[in-house]
Amino acid sequence: MESDYAIIGGGVVGLSVAWGLLKRGRSVTVIDGDDGSFRASRGNFGLVWVQSKGMNQPRYAQWSQQSVKAWRAFSDELRGNTGYDVGLEQNGGYDFHFSEETLAETVRKYETLKAKLNGDYPYEILGHNELRREEPEIGPKVIGAILHHQDGHANPLKLLKALADDVRRLGGRILNDKTVKSVSRTGSFKLECSDGTTVEAAKTVLSAGLGATELGPNMGFKAPIRPQRGQVLITEKLPRIMNRPSLIARQVEEGGVQIGATNEEVGFDDTVTLEGLAGLAETAIETYPVLGKAQLVRSWGALRVLSPDGLPIYQKSTEMPGAYLVTCHSGITLAAAHARFIPEWLEETPDAPDLEVFNEDRFAIA
Template sequence: MDSDFAIIGGGVVGLSVAWGLLKRGKRVLVLDGDDGSFRASRGNFGLVWVQSKGIKQPRYAAWSQQSATAWAGFADELADATGHDMSLEQTGGYDLHFSEETLKKTVAQYEELKAKLDGNYPYEVLDRKALLAEEPEIGPKVVGAILHHQDGHVNPLKLLRSLADDVRRLGGQVLSEKTVTDVRKSDVFTITCADGSHVQANKVILSAGLGAMELGPKLGFKAPIRPQRGQVLITEKLPKLINRPSLIARQVDEGGVQIGATNEEVGLNDGVTQSGLSGLASEAVAAYPVLADAQLVRVWGALRILSPDGLPIYQESPEMAGAFLVTCHSGITLAAAHARFLPDWLEGTNAAPDLEVFSEDRFIVS
């Protein structure tokens, strides 16, 4: 049986969209790659994060806020259906600062963004004394923090498992070891995989992360995305040390402290380096000196997906009507929006969110 939608890419982005479409009664097929595929969904930091996003594009801030607001209900519905607790905590997150100068500069940027959002940007500035009251283990080098109340974190692997399980429960097909090599369109789309198999669908969504670099142009997209490496460390399981996450460190639901991440332009190299890991460890110890005695149990590198301006790309192909590119850097943060609101855009309903600023028209590709 043909599908209404074939989704190329079985990570958090693709599965979130699949889940949302299935909830609307659509027939959905997800094609996931092999174990050699670069998988941001298995290597990310697990943040549901609003602050600092959209400084130069308020629509991105608003889109992130809309998703963050929908996250609790999204997580509850998945948990009720699958029995998996994704350990969502959404009591705010910190932007830690080691100098008064950077803190004041960031606050000024936030105030400008807040004005553009009609005041809807719930944050407060904590001086060192106020921060210590919230985080007793904070180090003496930290002068203060910005606490944004819409921020939080989640266990990304449990999210991925929950989405995959519920997509199948809802009647979706998820086919693994399917590397798509070509997509053609006549009356319907015919998708060819490297193993010689073919599937058909009325519409196609390309959400294959870095795989869109090669496949995107075949569907008429510019797909001007690139990889950026992030190295991450995780400690042994520890007693409760950190109450809220930051971009430097977060204590995960199982007790370990996750430290990261680097921002490296190294092509498709997802390895780790001594210099990168040492830099992360040094900053984490400066923020939380108690971590100096913690044992590291795991390190990894993963590749982010970035557009030239760092914003998501939502685009229907100008050459193949019914083919859509959905790609972003913040797949965890935007998972709720992709599940709850993006299906209206994909189907062109009256409730479709305005995503025009995220189209490929903003890029000039020579």
């Protein structure tokens, strides 16, 4: 049976796109690899975040904003359809500073970006005392923070589960434990998996995270993405000690404090290291000294999916018309945009977003 779309990769990116296409009445088959594959969607930090994104490319800041604005209705719809509350909170988020210099430098950059966004960049600067009124547990070394009102967080694992359930409810097929080995096109697309399964589709979306590095070149994409390791820690359940998330820590809805994440260029290695975890713990305790007494219950490492400039890649293949590459670094933040707007782009409707700046032409060399 031929589907309208075959989606290669059942992480948050592939499932968000699949969900949006199914809602447009398209038939979709999602093919997802085995448990040995790298899966950023299962190891991330869960921020639904705007600040600091797109400093050098305002369209990326705007695209993130479009997504965070669509997130509430997206999560409400998923909850209504599946019963999963993905724990979305959008009450703002902090960028903490330990020196006046870094705070001033960041504010200077935010002002430049704000002007390019016609003023739509709602943030405020909180000095230590103002911050303490918002976050009584903040430590003395934090001199202040930037509070950005468009930031928030969600539970990424519940998001993944809700998306998978709803994709199935909408009639999508999800084939697990299958690795696509080759993609050919003679009229329609034929995808061959390592276990001999074949899938046929009129169009295909490559959203395989780091797996795109292998398949991409054969489908006419440069796919110049690389892994970047992030180590993360989580504490035991604690009483509420923080009101908003930050890039340093966030308290999840069940009470545990998630602390993260490192940024390490170590190739395809997702192990944790004592040095990495100790560094995270130190910064977290400087920010919230009360964490010094918390028990850690788990740590993990996961690999980010990074393009050379950190921006998403949305590319139509010229070699294989009907094949698309969709990959990004911030798949939780962009889940709502991928679900709502990417299907318009794939279907080339009049409402398709302008994604020109995100194509691969910006990378000179593969």
